Amino acid sequence: MAENYYDELIQLVKKSFELLRFSEAIKEAKEKSPQSFIFHSVSVGTLSLTILDEISKVDNKGIQILEKKYGINYKSLAYFGGFFHDWMKLYSQKEVRRI
Numbered sequence: 001m002a003e004n005y006y007d008e009l010i011q012l013v014k015k016s017f018e019l020l021r022f023s024e025a026i027k028e029a030k031e032k033s034p035q036s037f038i039f040h041s042v043s044v045g046t047l048s049l050t051i052l053d054e055i056s057k058v059d060n061k062g063i064q065i066l067e068k069k070y071g072i073n074y075k076s077l078a079y080f081g082g083f084f085h086d087w088m089k090l091y092s093q094k095e096v097r098r099i
Contacts, residue, residue: 041086048082049075 052074056063063074070077 037087041083044086045079045081045083048085049078052078 052063056074066077067074
């Protein structure tokens, strides 16, 4: 019974993507619910920071090079790198197509 449920759900998701191009769906969601989009970008920034924190435990030299090159501490660089990457990719049609 559960297998049939998941098969039906998968078919519904497939159909929704057939009906609406992904980039259009993202643009519409962003415009109609900007607060959700902001929270998503914050989540991406937080994940970026978590990943870089784990890397820093293994090798801090690379982090020091990044801090020197960009003139900003690695925590800010990691967080805002993830945040703005996510934020800006949805404004760029070229970037959306690439993804």
